[in-house]
Amino acid sequence: MSGIGRIVLQELRDRPNTTAEIAELCSISREDVLLHLRNLNNHVKRLLGYEQDAITVSSTGAWRADGIAGLLRLNSQVELEVVPKFLDESSTTWRLDFFLLAVLVKTGHLLMHDDITAGAQDRGDLATLIARSFLTLYADNQRRPIRGYKRVQRADYALDGDIEWETLVLPEPDGFRMSRLELTQQNPYNATLAAAVAVLIPEVTDGDTQAQLKAIARALAPQLPPPAIFPSLPQRHSAMQRVYDLARLIVEGLGLDLKGGTFAGPGFVLSTWSAWQSLCEELVRRALPDHKVIGQKRWLLGYRGTEPVYATPDISPLVGSTAEFLLDAKYKTRLERKPSISSSDVYEALAFLRAAEASQISLLYPSVRSVIDLPLGEWIEFDRVNVDSLAIEGFEIQVQGISRRGGFDDIVAGARRALIPKLNLP
Structure with missing residues (x-):
């Protein structure tokens, strides 16, 4: 190149x-x-x-x-x-x-x-x-190469394999036609x-x-x-x-x-944005191994006539059939003097909470801060909206350096530190 x-x-x-x-x-x-x-x-x-x-x-x-x-x-x-x-x-x-x-x-x-x-x-x-x-x-x-047996056809005067008997009388110019199994890497x-x-x-x-x-x-x-x-x-x-x-x-x-x-x-x-969503789902799944973490779970919000209307948050950690809290991967914040949750994201989050009958949801954004200001794996809350008893939190997550030695483990540990306090532990 x-x-x-x-x-x-x-x-x-x-x-x-x-x-x-x-x-x-x-x-x-x-x-x-x-x-x-x-x-x-x-x-x-x-x-x-x-x-x-x-x-x-x-x-x-x-x-x-x-x-x-x-x-x-x-x-x-x-x-x-x-x-x-x-x-x-x-x-x-x-x-x-x-x-x-x-x-x-x-x-x-x-x-x-x-x-x-x-x-x-x-x-x-x-x-x-x-x-x-x-x-x-x-x-x-x-x-440990990938090999397998393959039946091959060939002609030869040295007999080695399953012979096509009609060629014994009239052999081909290169010899008797035979087939046999050979261990080959052609696959x-x-x-x-x-x-x-x-x-x-x-x-x-x-x-x-x-x-x-x-x-x-x-x-x-x-x-x-x-x-x-x-x-x-x-x-x-x-x-x-x-x-x-x-x-x-x-x-x-x-x-x-x-x-x-x-x-x-x-x-x-x-x-x-799709990559960020997949990464967030993987982090939550690994951070909460005792939960059944469902991506794109449909929660019934209401009906349009007789047709059901669903709300689908990105990540639903379940205990049994209920979610203690929800998470949704976001990619862009409203850029003003400081990042904030957009109004459309607030309305969508409220629909998620109502449908799942949960009380809190975390919106997850990739951090654009340097690793000096926010270390790898750390979550920082940059905005919060309370509506009656419902809470909508906006978090930045630092993933720069994920490929360094133990980097992925660091961001899983950061997710666990952020999520464990949200659980209704006995």
């Missing part, structure tokens, strides 16, 4: 003169730059189900990303790295934080190893980080691993990483084409589950596959 320029955008923050900068970098007109951006926005809208453009341009040429984060290819010469608003683009760990979050959201479990941090910290792009993660996970299990699982390696090799910037990927490609060859639908990995190969899951994400492009013109490259992109 030498010669490819990288433009970094911080979500919800204007980046001045971006159109002109890209036009000069690519030696094309500003109109062509905007055309490339329109094509990219159309891809993102289709793949994430958005109605509005994820990246907008002002009249002065400033670019602004809203609702997405990750690595996107604009054209054959420029890629965009979009940093979520709750991660610091100046931090050396934001890519690690983002990748951990992306994999958690896409697979429901963590693939990150602590020892990847040391190897990836000084490699400044997401593609190389993902490749290093893949190499680490593959190396952990390469002594859809290894085909997925090989396809992931093929995607990564031209994308990484680090020579050593690229060489290791090529070694894996040689070890897996020859291989079948990747399957159109990825099959579940058999239980006997469960040790390879994490690297297989990651390979699927690489082949799928974490939701984005851009192809057109003279370039074809993967994108690693996710919806930021």
Whole structure:
């Protein structure tokens, strides 16, 4: 990927003169730059189900990303790295934080190893980080390759296998036709691993990483084409589950596959608000292991004629069939002199409380404070609305540094400290 320029955008923050900068970098007109951006926005809208453009341009040429984060290819010469608003683009760990979050959201479990941090910290792009993660996970299990028996047909004069007897009289030029079972690594699982390696090799910037990927490609060859639908990995190969899951994400492009013109490259992109919702649900589930934590539970609010009307908070921790309190993941606060809960969020929260017959709800927002002001995992209440006996709390949660050693455990512990006092313990 030498010669490819990288433009970094911080979500919800204007980046001045971006159109002109890209036009000069690519030696094309500003109109062509905007055309490339329109094509990219159309891809993102289709793949994430958005109605509005994820990246907008002002009249002065400033670019602004809203609702997405990750690595996107604009054209054959420029890629965009979009940093979520709750991660610091100046931090050396934001890519690690983002990748951990992306994999958690896409697979429901963590693939990150602590020892990847040391190897990836000084490699400044997401593609190389993902490749290093893949190499680490593959190396952990390469002594237990995914193999299986396959019936193969061949012709030979040395008899070894089940012979097609009619060829004994009239053998083919290459010998007698036989079929036999062979232990082979040609299967859809290894085909997925090989396809992931093929995607990564031209994308990484680090020579050593690229060489290791090529070694894996040689070890897996020859291989079948990747399957159109990825099959579940058999239980006997469960040790390879994490690297297989990651390979699927690489082949799928974490939701984005851009192809057109003279370039074809993967994108690693996710919806930021959806990712935040998934992360909050996972945190609450781990922080309250004794509760049944239900995501998107429908509570009956009332009726429209004879049709029921439901209210659906993001997170409902249950004791039996009742919720002691509710939680709802939010992404944007009302920005004035200080953050506050918007009126629409207050009305929605009241509907949740009434439907679930609960008395308190916590609205969870990603913190944009520095880790100096708010340490990893800490919750801070920034607003509170009381309506009779009902309480609506607005919390900021710090997740910067989630990928550091023990970082995820820190944010689970922070969630537990914040939530335990809300329980009606005996």
